[in-house]
Amino acid sequence: MSKVQEFKIQSIGIIRTPFKSSTDVPIQSIKSGIQGYIELSEEFRDGLKSLSGFSHIILLYWFHRAKAPKLQAKPYLDSDLHGIFAIRAPSRPNPIGISIVKLVSIEGTRLHIAGVDMLDKTPLLDIKPFVPEYDNRPLATSGWLEKSLLSGEHSFKADDRFENNQNQ
Amino acid sequence: MSKVQEFKIQSIGIIRTPFKSSTDVPIQSIKSGIQGYIELSEEFRDGLKSLSGFSHIILLYWFHRAKAPKLQAKPYLDSDLHGIFAIRAPSRPNPIGISIVKLVSIEGTRLHIAGVDMLDKTPLLDIKPFVPEYDNRPLATSGWLEKSLLSGEHSFKADDRFENNQNQ
Numbered sequence: 389m390s391k392v393q394e395f396k397i398q399s400i401g402i403i404r405t406p407f408k409s410s411t412d413v414p415i416q417s418i419k420s421g422i423q424g425y426i427e428l429s430e431e432f433r434d435g436l437k438s439l440s441g442f443s444h445i446i447l448l449y450w451f452h453r454a455k456a457p458k459l460q461a462k463p464y465l466d467s468d469l470h471g472i473f474a475i476r477a478p479s480r481p482n483p484i485g486i487s488i489v490k491l492v493s494i495e496g497t498r499l500h501i502a503g504v505d506m507l508d509k510t511p512l513l514d515i516k517p518f519v520p521e522y523d524n525r526p527l528a529t530s531g532w533l534e535k536s537l538l539s540g541e542h543s544f545k546a547d548d549r550f551e552n553n554q555n556q
Numbered sequence: 557m558s559k560v561q562e563f564k565i566q567s568i569g570i571i572r573t574p575f576k577s578s579t580d581v582p583i584q585s586i587k588s589g590i591q592g593y594i595e596l597s598e599e600f601r602d603g604l605k606s607l608s609g610f611s612h613i614i615l616l617y618w619f620h621r622a623k624a625p626k627l628q629a630k631p632y633l634d635s636d637l638h639g640i641f642a643i644r645a646p647s648r649p650n651p652i653g654i655s656i657v658k659l660v661s662i663e664g665t666r667l668h669i670a671g672v673d674m675l676d677k678t679p680l681l682d683i684k685p686f687v688p689e690y691d692n693r694p695l696a697t698s699g700w701l702e703k704s705l706l707s708g709e710h711s712f713k714a715d716d717r718f719e720n721n722q723n724q
Contacts, residue, residue, distance in 0.1 A: 392566050392597070393679050395618055397650040399561040429560070432649060434627040437639035441699025445641075448616075448652060450563055459602040471605035473613075473683040476690070481600060482565040482681045484616055486654065488693060511561050513650045515641040520696045522644070525656060528688045531609025 399511035401428040401497070403449060405504040410453070410551040413505055424489075424504035426512060428497040435515075436494060444518035445491050445501070450511040451478035455552045464546055466532055474531065479550045485510075488518055567679035569596040569665070571617060573672040578621070581673055581714040592657075592672035594680060596665040603683075604662060612686035613659050613669070618679040619646035623720045632714055634700060642699065647718045653678075656686055 405424035407413045414422065426447075428436070439445070456479065462468065463475040472480050485506060492500040499515075573592035575581045582590065594615075596604070607613070624647065630636065631643040640648050653674060660668040667683075 435640040439642040443697040472603040474607040
């Protein structure tokens with residue numbers, strides 16, 4: 389019914405983290421507390437005005453080492469096959485990732501952040517302020533994940549099932 | 557320092573809402589409860605498997621009627637100029653929007669949703685499950701917005717300052 393529309397986007401900076409491959413990455417950034425930083429491209433410096441007042445920011449980024457998209461996959465936290473829109477795996481029709489990280493400090497165009505869960509050198513697409521009044525959903529429930537998260541029978545570590553190592 | 561990388565993305569469906577222009581749109585989707593629906597393109601139908609168990613979904617979409625990006629702007633909720641990365645305005649370097657909506661029901665490739673805050677016919681880029689354990693930040697604080705949200709001296713309605721009407 390709706391015709392396909394194409395759009396172009398570009399990196400506005402790069403995210404530096406300690407994770408050189410997906411096997412290093414914790415699945416839940418919220419628990420890791422691991423630090424990294426953003427190198428924002430100089431031309432976007434003025435866009436940072438008054439960001440420092442926010443405790444958390446939302447990062448949109450490009451899954452630069454994702455395998456080709458598939459419509460169903462087994463996520464890290466379950467042994468069943470789920471639709472790509474029911475999981476957070478990177479091999480998506482548009483491989484855009486989203487993570488909420490803690491904003492530690494800003495030095496010029498370098499943003500120190502904590503709770504990172506993306507690979508080193510991930511291309512950054514956008515920074516948005518995390519606004520608790522818009523973004524928290526305290527009563528939300530999480531379908532297939534609920535059982536898995538409660539059981540504790542998983543490692544909270546990723547692996548290379550979605551990673552294209554040839555792009556390194 | 558980091559060189560610019562370009563990427564191509566495409567719509568995977570369309571979001572239908574009652575909002576024909578930005579002056580109709582409530583700023584906080586979480587409060588509006590207004591219903592809309594997604595028409596997912598048929599080819600992505602298999603990607604919906606097991607999504608129905610989630611109470612909320614994260615939508616990434618293209619701000620198809622945003623004006624050209626600017627690095628600083630006055631948001632709806634304040635009279636000061638803020639950096640584009642400290643506000644949620646659509647006129648961004650990569651005009652990608654994000655909203656968390658309630659998933660009401662799924663009929664084939666039509667997803668009924670509540671709490672919409674995007675314009676009618678917005679091109680959809682991705683659907684991700686909202687996972688409370690990843691996505692809630694109960695202790696987050698919101699910088700310049702805090703004062704404004706508490707004061708109640710605003711309308712919670714958008715206007716056309718970021719809208720390109722020539723694209724209609």
